[in-house]
Amino acid sequence: MDGTMEALTWHGEKDVRIDEVPKPEIVNPNDAVIEITATAICGSDLHLYNGYMPGMREGDVIGHEPMGEVIEVGDEVETLEVGDRVVVPFTVSCGSCWFCEEDLYSLCDNSNPNAEVARAAMGQSPAGLLGYSHMLGGYAGGQAEYLRVPYADIGPIKVDSDLDDEQVLFLSDVFPTGYMAAENAEIEDGDTVAVWGCGPVGQFSIQSAWMLGAERVIAIDRIQERLEMASDHGAAETINFEHEDVYDRLMEMTGGRGPDRCIDAVGTEAHGTGLKGVTDKVKQEMHLQDDRPIVLRQAIKCCRKGGTLSVPGVYIRNSDNVPFGPLMNKALTVKTGQTHVQRYLGPLLERIEDGEIDPSFIVTHEGELSDGPDLYETFNNKEDNCIKAVLTP
Structure with missing residues (x-):
């Protein structure tokens, strides 16, 4: 997939911008690429925004609460097909290490390519996280038009019902x-x-x-x-x-x-x-x-x-x-602990589909990607009654 896309990028403390960046491509045979239909700003993103998270680099694509439509899959992906509607968890997990097999997905042994950096800070490395510093993998985040999803058979959950994006989007994290x-x-x-x-x-x-x-x-x-x-x-x-x-x-x-x-x-x-x-x-x-x-x-x-x-x-x-x-x-x-998101995706989606909870009640602000920098500022400053902002590329 050639060309560029719009994305929210980190440029330092309280400096988030909308930039043109390269579109993601399949890197490994277990990758998928999705076209984002909805993505949210998380309270954890404010730790990046306020300059508290080490390992950030200028131009990093941020965001870890995305969902969208699969547009490309690697040769080894078995559970997803082009056209599937999916929610993507913020934890990147291999599915085959000891921790993943114990359902401790946020402690995955294999998904952080910069494990030595995290190990020096923490003793051992947790899983890689989408859009959350190079100490935790350096993965591009989901506040963008497109997203590469590593270990695509382990992460995303398919949504086959006609529930609105905002009803299922928050399965990604919160x-x-x-x-x-x-x-x-x-x-x-x-x-x-x-x-x-x-x-x-x-x-x-x-x-x-x-x-x-x-x-x-x-x-x-x-x-x-x-x-x-x-x-x-x-x-x-x-x-x-x-x-x-x-x-x-x-x-x-x-x-x-x-x-x-x-x-x-x-x-x-x-x-x-x-x-x-x-x-x-x-x-x-x-x-x-x-x-x-x-x-x-x-x-x-x-x-x-x-x-x-x-x-x-x-x-x-x-x-x-x-x-x-x-x-x-x-x-x-x-x-x-960081959330073992994959453990909860199926049971919590079932609760939503059964009408036990409608998670969209937390949404107070909506906008396009270009509204992202202003919404970060509004959310960070607790202005305009902002509790949760959702962006639609």
Whole structure:
């Protein structure tokens, strides 16, 4: 396939542009190429936008929440044909290594061609990710007109129904991520679940907590429209941390016991109040620490003894003053990880097709690829009630 295409590309901190770049081609016989019909901006993309993710290079094509139509397949692709409508997970997974065979797809041993870089930073390399730095593979992302999909038999899921793109698009990341977060929280019938962050992952964590048997869900944020979505669509009780002390309010709501399960759906760019919040932000901006672990600290303090802390929020590298002593002495279980998206695609698509959930409720903004730079700015600045933006090339 010859020629160029339009794509959103990274050019440094708060500098995303629409550029003409080469169209993708089949590189390996297990590749497919799709024409993008819908793609979304993820909260994790803001870590790139704000310059916190190492391994980015000027001109990188970004985005990891795409879907579209297959237009070309490699000689070894067996499950896809030209014309198939597919959603593509953000995790690139080989399907044959030990981790993939254990359904731990985001820990794939073979899909990161730059594994030595990740290994130096983390000890071992996780899977490659679409559009998410050269440390995690250097794969071109899906905020573009076309996308090369490696290991095409393992990644994309076919959508044969007439569901709208926006009803199935979020299978690429945020719906499975929210569901795995709730699953990792080990929710039992009757539990009280506290969710920090009411962006898209938080919203799907709330929805999933109900699916898994929660009796109460409490949503924590500072953005009013996000809290309203959590209440209106997620039936959650809410706490605005700019107006109330989170610990004091949660203790009051739970009779001093604390929530049974806590979900940190915020991650590295958490906002805080008071001197500690200011200090964390300054230390991150001065590169004295990589992450702002404000929510992590709060969740450890608030979670009931013997409870579970689930962390789907992305952390980059190092965090200061994480209270490991309280975590140990309260006998908390912590479960984390990038999402094993392929594990959840079939079951969650079935829930959508059965009408149990319509994920399109999170969409607040729509545009073309050319609107991408402005929508990144709007989303990053939490302006115009922006919770989720979808782009149609």
